[in-house]
Amino acid sequence: MAKKQKPTDSELEILQILWEGGASTVKAVNEKLNEKKETGYTTTLKMLQIMFEKNLVERNENERSHVYKAAINKDDIQKLLLDKLLETAFSGSAANLVLHALGNSNPSKEELTKIKELLNQIEKERK
Amino acid sequence: MAKKQKPTDSELEILQILWEGGASTVKAVNEKLNEKKETGYTTTLKMLQIMFEKNLVERNENERSHVYKAAINKDDIQKLLLDKLLETAFSGSAANLVLHALGNSNPSKEELTKIKELLNQIEKERK
DNA sequence: CATCCTTTACGAAAAGTTTCGTAGTTCCCC
DNA sequence: GGGGAACTACGAAACTTTTCGTAAAGGATG
Numbered sequence: 001m002a003k004k005q006k007p008t009d010s011e012l013e014i015l016q017i018l019w020e021g022g023a024s025t026v027k028a029v030n031e032k033l034n035e036k037k038e039t040g041y042t043t044t045l046k047m048l049q050i051m052f053e054k055n056l057v058e059r060n061e062n063e064r065s066h067v068y069k070a071a072i073n074k075d076d077i078q079k080l081l082l083d084k085l086l087e088t089a090f091s092g093s094a095a096n097l098v099l100h101a102l103g104n105s106n107p108s109k110e111e112l113t114k115i116k117e118l119l120n121q122i123e124k125e126r127k
Numbered sequence: 128m129a130k131k132q133k134p135t136d137s138e139l140e141i142l143q144i145l146w147e148g149g150a151s152t153v154k155a156v157n158e159k160l161n162e163k164k165e166t167g168y169t170t171t172l173k174m175l176q177i178m179f180e181k182n183l184v185e186r187n188e189n190e191r192s193h194v195y196k197a198a199i200n201k202d203d204i205q206k207l208l209l210d211k212l213l214e215t216a217f218s219g220s221a222a223n224l225v226l227h228a229l230g231n232s233n234p235s236k237e238e239l240t241k242i243k244e245l246l247n248q249i250e251k252e253r254k
Numbered sequence: 255c256a257t258c259c260t261t262t263a264c265g266a267a268a269a270g271t272t273t274c275g276t277a278g279t280t281c282c283c284c
Numbered sequence: 285g286g287g288g289a290a291c292t293a294c295g296a297a298a299c300t301t302t303t304c305g306t307a308a309a310g311g312a313t314g
Contacts (some may be wrong), residue, residue, distance in 0.1 A: 008301065012215050020218075022243060028259080043303050045262070050301090064310065065261065075227075081216050082140060082227055088139050089146075089208050094232030098225050100202075102245055105221030106232055109253070113223060115222055118229055119246075126236070135271065153291080170273050171294070177271090191280065191291065 006080060011051055014044075015070050018057065023069035042122065135206060138178055141171075142197050142204065145184065150196035 005114040007015060017032045018024060024032075048068050051057045060067040082097075090097045107115070134142060143161045145151060151159075157171040175195050178184045185193040195207045209224075234242070 001223050009215065010302065016215065016218070025161050037232055040304060041261090042263095042305075043216065047301095049263080078216050078224075078227055079231060081212055082224070083210055083231065085208055086228070086232075088136065088143065089205050091143070093238075094228050095234045095238030097205075097209065098228050098234075098242055099245055101213070102242070102249065104206055105213070107222045107225075107249070111220075111222030112250060113312075114188070115225055115229075116243075116246060118226055119243060120267090121241060122229065122234070167274060169275075173294090174271095176293075185289080205255065232280075245286090 003078070005054075006084060007051075007056060007077065010047060011056060012077075014047055014051065015056065015074075017073070018068065018070040019074045023060070023067045025065045025067055027065065029068065131207070132176075132181075134183060134204065135213060137174060138183060140201070141160045141174060141178065142183065143200075145195065145197040150187070150191045150194045152194055154192065158197065176205075 013033065013036075014029060017029055021028070021032065026041070026045045026048055029048065030039060030041050033039045033044055050055060052059055054066070055071055057068045058071045059069075086092060086094060086097055090100075092110075103113075140160065140163070141156060144156055148155070148159065153168070153172045153175055156175065157166060157168050160171055167211045175184060175186075179186055179195070182198055184195045185198045186196075213219060213221060213224055217227075229242075
């Protein structure tokens with residue numbers, strides 16, 4: 001069962017690794033983590049254990065090296081965090097957030113096309 | 128001088144109040160805060176003092192009741208938080224974030240138009 | 255089977271955030 | 285000018301998050 005509480009920044013880093021690389025051992029997660037920042041093995045282990053208690057991850061204990069995987073959906077968390085940001089920093093104005101995001105980024109042609117399609121679709125439904 | 132560090136959730140709540148209502152006394156901030164959640168007066172005071180030390184807010188001590196105002200720009204914080212979210216939860220794909228935001232919201236006709244204009248402008252610059 | 259390596263478990267320190275009690279100051283008003 | 289109300293300052297408690305040291309268990313190997 002997915003959790004409805006916002007993961008911390010560190011937890012999110014780990015979730016990102018699990019979403020991207022699928023089920024992984026502590027060792028694997030730690031190595032990925034260390035590509036970005038120095039992190040002790042037991043630190044990573046402890047994080048995963050805590051996340052396990054919070055039901056943020058599941059684990060398979062069949063092997064000696066437990067295998068962890070994300071217990072929550074990436075889309076759900078994206079929505080959760082986006083909604084929160086929208087509310088706390090953008091006073092609920094999604095359009096404003098979108099304008100900011102587009103302004104500060106450099107979307108590819110394909111991405112632009114996708115966004116336009118979505119806009120057209122929204123307008124069509126509106127009629 | 129603006130800060131480059133992410134404000135905490137509580138700090139953001141207070142900043143929001145200051146951005147919206149302009150320079151305010153502790154009392155005023157506390158009252159606004161209490162519309163949302165019970166918060167002791169000294170708690171709010173302490174938060175503002177801490178934020179002052181972090182240079183998140185400025186204060187005018189001329190009057191007996193100090194008057195606080197945001198020392199950082201709303202746009203800057205929006206950008207900071209958005210960039211962070213983009214990186215940590217959306218793997219850097221702004222288009223993906225935008226699609227999520229548009230999908231979960233209900234933008235007005237005017238907002239849709241503004242977004243489209245920005246898209247067109249981006250495409251024009253691209254050429 | 256003694257030793258080494260990998261791994262888990264656990265407690266606790268370190269760091270950061272939030273809340274609040276208490277004390278002291280200033281100002282007002284009777 | 286004494287007492288109370290409105291404030292500020294400050295320290296410390298309560299929590300949460302992050303990091304890591306140490307112990308112990310499991311497995312592999314000479």
